[in-house]
Amino acid sequence: MHILSQRCIIAVVSTLRYSIVVCAGVLLHQAALGQPATSAPTQLVAIGVSPNQVNLRWAASLGNVARYDVFRNGVQVGSPTGTGWQTATGTATAYSDVGLTPGAVYTYTVKAIDKAGNLSAASAAATATTLPAMAVPNPGAIKPFYTCVTNYFVAKTGNGNPGDGSSARPWPSITAAINFLGAQGGAHGGVCVNVGPGTYTESVNGGAISGRSDTPTGYFVLRSTTPHGAIIQLPQGSANYTDGISFVHASYIVIDGFELIGSNSPPDIGGSGIVVMGNQSGNSKTYCPDTAQSHHIRIFNNISHGWGGSGIGTVCTDYYDVEGNVVYGTANTSIWGVSAINTYEPLALDGNSWSASTMDSSRAQFHYVIRNNVAYNNAEVSIGANTHYDGNGIQLDTFNIYPDNNYHPYLQKTLVENNLSFDNGGGGIVTGGSGASYVTIRNNTAFSNFLDAQNPTGGGADISITGFVSSHDNVVVNNIAVANPAAASRNVAFADDSFGRSSAPNANEIWMNNLSFNGIAGQPSVRFSNTTATFTAANGNLLGVDPRFVKTLSGDFSLLSASPAIGAGTTAYGVASQDLAGNPRTTNGKVDMGAYQYSSITAPASPPAR
Numbered sequence: 001m002h003i004l005s006q007r008c009i010i011a012v013v014s015t016l017r018y019s020i021v022v023c024a025g026v027l028l029h030q031a032a033l034g035q036p037a038t039s040a041p042t043q044l045v046a047i048g049v050s051p052n053q054v055n056l057r058w059a060a061s062l063g064n065v066a067r068y069d070v071f072r073n074g075v076q077v078g079s080p081t082g083t084g085w086q087t088a089t090g091t092a093t094a095y096s097d098v099g100l101t102p103g104a105v106y107t108y109t110v111k112a113i114d115k116a117g118n119l120s121a122a123s124a125a126a127t128a129t130t131l132p133a134m135a136v137p138n139p140g141a142i143k144p145f146y147t148c149v150t151n152y153f154v155a156k157t158g159n160g161n162p163g164d165g166s167s168a169r170p171w172p173s174i175t176a177a178i179n180f181l182g183a184q185g186g187a188h189g190g191v192c193v194n195v196g197p198g199t200y201t202e203s204v205n206g207g208a209i210s211g212r213s214d215t216p217t218g219y220f221v222l223r224s225t226t227p228h229g230a231i232i233q234l235p236q237g238s239a240n241y242t243d244g245i246s247f248v249h250a251s252y253i254v255i256d257g258f259e260l261i262g263s264n265s266p267p268d269i270g271g272s273g274i275v276v277m278g279n280q281s282g283n284s285k286t287y288c289p290d291t292a293q294s295h296h297i298r299i300f301n302n303i304s305h306g307w308g309g310s311g312i313g314t315v316c317t318d319y320y321d322v323e324g325n326v327v328y329g330t331a332n333t334s335i336w337g338v339s340a341i342n343t344y345e346p347l348a349l350d351g352n353s354w355s356a357s358t359m360d361s362s363r364a365q366f367h368y369v370i371r372n373n374v375a376y377n378n379a380e381v382s383i384g385a386n387t388h389y390d391g392n393g394i395q396l397d398t399f400n401i402y403p404d405n406n407y408h409p410y411l412q413k414t415l416v417e418n419n420l421s422f423d424n425g426g427g428g429i430v431t432g433g434s435g436a437s438y439v440t441i442r443n444n445t446a447f448s449n450f451l452d453a454q455n456p457t458g459g460g461a462d463i464s465i466t467g468f469v470s471s472h473d474n475v476v477v478n479n480i481a482v483a484n485p486a487a488a489s490r491n492v493a494f495a496d497d498s499f500g501r502s503s504a505p506n507a508n509e510i511w512m513n514n515l516s517f518n519g520i521a522g523q524p525s526v527r528f529s530n531t532t533a534t535f536t537a538a539n540g541n542l543l544g545v546d547p548r549f550v551k552t553l554s555g556d557f558s559l560l561s562a563s564p565a566i567g568a569g570t571t572a573y574g575v576a577s578q579d580l581a582g583n584p585r586t587t588n589g590k591v592d593m594g595a596y597q598y599s600s601i602t603a604p605a606s607p608p609a610r
Helices: 174-183
Strands: 002-005 009-011 021-025 043-052 053-059 065-072 075-078 094-098 105-114 126-129 148-153 191-195 198-201 220-226 230-232 245-248 252-258 259-261 274-277 292-299 301-305 312-315 317-323 325-326 341-344 368-371 374-376 395-396 414-417 421-422 429-432 438-440 445-447 462-469 473-477 481-483 492-498 510-512 516-519 526-529 550-551 556-559
Touching: 043 105, 053 105, 065 094, 075 094, 094 105, 148 174, 174 191, 245 292, 274 292, 292 312, 312 317, 317 341, 341 368, 395 414, 438 462, 438 556, 445 462, 462 481, 481 492, 492 516
Parallel strands: 043 126, 148 191, 191 220, 198 230, 220 252, 230 259, 245 274, 252 292, 259 301, 274 312, 292 317, 301 325, 312 341, 317 368, 325 374, 341 395, 368 414, 374 421, 395 429, 414 438, 421 445, 429 462, 438 473, 445 481, 462 492, 473 510, 481 516, 492 526
Antiparallel strands: 002 009, 021 043, 043 053, 053 094, 065 075, 065 105, 105 126, 550 556
16 A cells, blocks of 8 residues: 555555555544534545445544435445444444446445434545456356156246246246146155246245255256356345255255346345255254255256355255356345355265266265356445454355354365455355365466455455354465455465454465466465464475466456466365366366466456446
């Protein structure tokens, strides 16, 4: 940060794409007879941190301030909530303006309101430009492992009404198929519900409908006949916490190839695109009974956006496989604090592994697999009076402890691999809440996360192992993380920390062959505290090194031929067969850092509009 004068502050931003900061002068409003008793806010700074978001920060007003109102181009757009960047009185002095147009210029002012309702004069104006739009690569399609024995059909057009589920007389809605199968009872292994192209304005509640076994013919499959052709649109006016697709206490389920669009507005502010839950008791002391989990859940090739809750979420599950999905514009309004791909309180079914007939050997040992997904532009926006702590791209939440605060850790293995996570309000890939153990975070790319100005920590990490209970036996290898210090000065690429009610440090953590960067060559951009782990060049890590992406402004996070990440990974802790684009993961036996293998680059498919 370079201070030009006492009346003006401007950020000098690095060589990457977060580049626009405009400063505003100081304007003090002296109270006088007949004028408001609260001074105008000062030192307003506006920063374009993504194609759709501007962050604002300002100095507190003098007086008995109750709140601040933020104005964009002369129109009030909101007031800060929570306690982020708070003053001594607890009033937040930062705001994230989201949902903006890429490459557009916006002018902001802020006014203070005192507890008597008096409005101050406006601050001096600050102007910012959002970053240009970018084309986000879709992940390579995950090929189905399952086999359909019995097929039913749903279509927007058909000869039958209401239909019988045949190809000649398809059902007109997905709910009709679910109701039919639910009435039949029993397991539905090998049953595929094939949904034709078109928009289905409904919420699909699958209940406890289940398959039969972890075999190719053992799963119940709900799939779009063409990739993203079947669109599930949440009905306007839906009750709060109405989801796109939901299952409770179900097993052996595949959800494949849908686009799910939420309303992200009242009354439904907490609904998720896809959510699978165990049979919760409603009593925090027995939140998820030990035999009530959902399990063997596989979510492939979906696009989920516009949800107040998670794009894809799970509670009290085991054997959970999320691959090839794109999630954006979610986690905006849920008061519970969620993330784009959110896994909460896993519950182990057993200590076995996936069947070799449905999962390749490189992943079968991991009960949780989150792989080949893209998560971007997810952030908490309006979550009532609650503090902003989430809005992450991928979060492993409460893996070490139950909500009743008794230690009951999830000790099965988890794999987070080949994901791209960027421009999120929270972190890119995080272990949140109570931390996590036995997690492998391998070959991911995280870029310019932790953009939420109302997060009270004042900055976080793109990839982190943190929590209020100590974590252990985690492996973090072959990742690229690029921090955005222009959004928050404490932002770093990687973090490892144990804090809160457990004073024990994180232990047996392996950090090898990762690349960190914050736009300034040579700065490590790591924060390790209360951990036995180290992040050193001796372990193959590249500290403060530009990864040399092809073109981040257009959303291309593949590697240039001169990238130092090429061939700099390690195969010592396992390696996937394919990269995020669906191409071979190794070249001549060597693996690159990040989600993309250099020699495997192919042109990405066109993404959904941002």
